[in-house]
Amino acid sequence: MTTIKAKRIACLNCRNSKVKCVSTTDQLPCERCTKIGLDCQWQLSSKKMGRPTKKTDNYDCFTLFAHGVPLIDGKTVCEDLDLVYYSALTISDNLRGLDPRHRRASMINAADEAIKSQKRDLRTLIGLIYTIHDDYGRNDITLAQDHIQYASRVALELGLNTKTPFLTPGDRLNSIYGRIWWELYILDVFLNLSTSGTVTRQFDSYMTISVDIDDVASDINLQQAYDSRIKAVSILNECTKVNGRLNFERVSALDKILVNLLTVARSNYHSAIDKTIEELNFTSILILLAARIHLHRQAWFSDMTFNFQSCAFNHKMKEMEMLLDDAFVMPASCNLEDSLSGSLTAIHECTEQMLHYIRLDETHQTQQGILIPPHWPFYSCCQLVASYGPILEIALLNAIRAGEQGALQNMTMDPSSVWKTRVALSNVDLTYATLTRYMSVWKVAQIYREEVAVCRKIIDSCETDIFGI
Incomplete structure (x- = not known):
């Protein structure tokens, strides 16, 4: 395959956002990506002969969103074509101004499948947390209730509110099980308050919570x-x-x-x-x-x-x-x-x-x-x-x-x-x-x-x- 290289114009993030890109070299992140914490990537514009290159999904906007709910990053989103993957793409498409209906349908199907098959792993809980954010953002209170109800039940069954939860050995998400617990707790409180009680509380206000801060994050x-x-x-x-x-x-x-x-x-x-x-x-x-x-x-x-x-x-x-x-x-x-x-x-x-x-x-x-x-x-x-x-x-x-x-x-x-x-x-x-x-x-x-x-x-x-x- 022959590739004819041409002069670069902008990094991928700035090109997708249609804004000016300022950088002295494509070996270093540009000024905009550095300021807002994006993973700056450069790609030479080219004319290719032969088999077309596979198009990759864009997670830039999800990466920005995940700063506020930091459970997973863009690099590990696409490990599996599961609920996390489709919820990340749905949120990203939404923030980019694209029509998210196709991605959202896949996300909802993945959530339904997780509930029907009784998945009880931390990655599924993360996917449900992001899905619930989208449910509430779309004002779909019924789905939000269903998803928070299942996620909360799994969290309690796994004992995420304790110091000795039942986790899958070797799962690297085990180190942040406390963070997953608290994000579910936060969702439980906010959904109940913001809907004036329409979405019922899943966690008892007086329940015992014994989660070490080290299980929330390692960085002080x-x-x-x-x-x-x-x-x-x-x-x-x-x-x-x-x-x-x-x-x-x-x-x-x-x-x-x-x-x-x-x-x-x-x-x-x-x-x-x-x-x-x-x-x-x-x-x-x-x-x-x-x-x-x-x-x-x-x-x-x-x-x-x-x-x-x-x-x-x-x-x-x-x-x-x-x-x-x-x-x-x-x-x-x-x-x-x-x-x-x-x-x-x-x-x-x-x-x-x-x-x-x-x-x-x-x-x-x-x-x-x-x-x-x-x-x-x-x-x-x-x-x-x-x-x-x-x-x-x-x-x-x-x-x-x-x-x-x-x-x-x-x-x-x-x-x-x-x-x-x-x-x-x-x-x-x-x-x-x-x-x-x-x-x-x-x-x-x-x-x-x-x-x-x-x-x-x-x-x-x-x-x-x-x-x-």
Whole structure:
């Protein structure tokens, strides 16, 4: 076979993404691949005579996605044409803007076959974890329930939540069995919370979990990243429990724990030595901020179905003081209005920080030429919580002013409130725009975008005469 070599134009990654490739030699990774952690590969353009070269599948986008759920890399994806293989190709095609229906059908068939044949190995569990991400991203709650139910049962049968699991001797995935366990646990919590309980919890909240951190990762930096990830999801689960929401000592204690965890996660994020550790800490920060917003939200609202024009917080506080059961515990200051003000401050801080990280991420992805940021689908849920923040902030602010000036309906917006509302609308517009981008990848983002639109309408209705943009 004769090959006529021609001058190279770009590495494979930059060529597929249709962006400029900067490198002095094809022996070294280009600047773009180095920055975003891709495996930079060069291929000389050529005219070949004879038998055509076999086309290889592209896992670049899956490799980026796997930074946030690091269970397997692109090099070991294609070892077998199994569930891992097809789930990786489905996610990769989705992120690349290609039609994933053919790959997805193969993935679903492989998942069905694994369940029917009762496969109980770690690689199958990894494939199911990535499949469940796709199920949720497509808002296919029924499939997500079926897949998480089987995967969780296998994990418990293998004893992955213990120090002595039943593993296949010689399987190199044995070294990360703890990581596989925690990713399943995280999925279990998130699916249940994000679907308002439609997907039922598979793991008992009070079950014993004895997994050494060495079985999660051998690298100390990755261990720290997973420590933050695990604690972030665990405390999110605690903060969203309705029972105990009126216990203000509990609220205060959880708030301090969240602040401590956020300090550690931010430090690890800014000192991250690679893309995986950076992405894990980025996700943990958003989860912790969302948990803090939910914590203070539930202290004053049992749900999100409230109306600004009829929020009677003074009456609510009097009702709290009159409760005679164990559900209500006064704040340490014995002053509910001070506690209300503290919740306002916490929600304001968390909202601003979530929006700050969303802006940073959007700017970074644009600079890197990445059309669709390869975050896990639950990132869209965090963006929705960032939109709740401005609503809660305005509602609580009005509650404080109501206590000072009388009935809320008799108040007029002062200049400060007008500008706060303008900023709130701008913040909500930001999350709406970013969710619009994610709709092309994760269908669930469209549902969240519709909820964000409702948030904007609520804020806009606060003062329609003054505020009509």
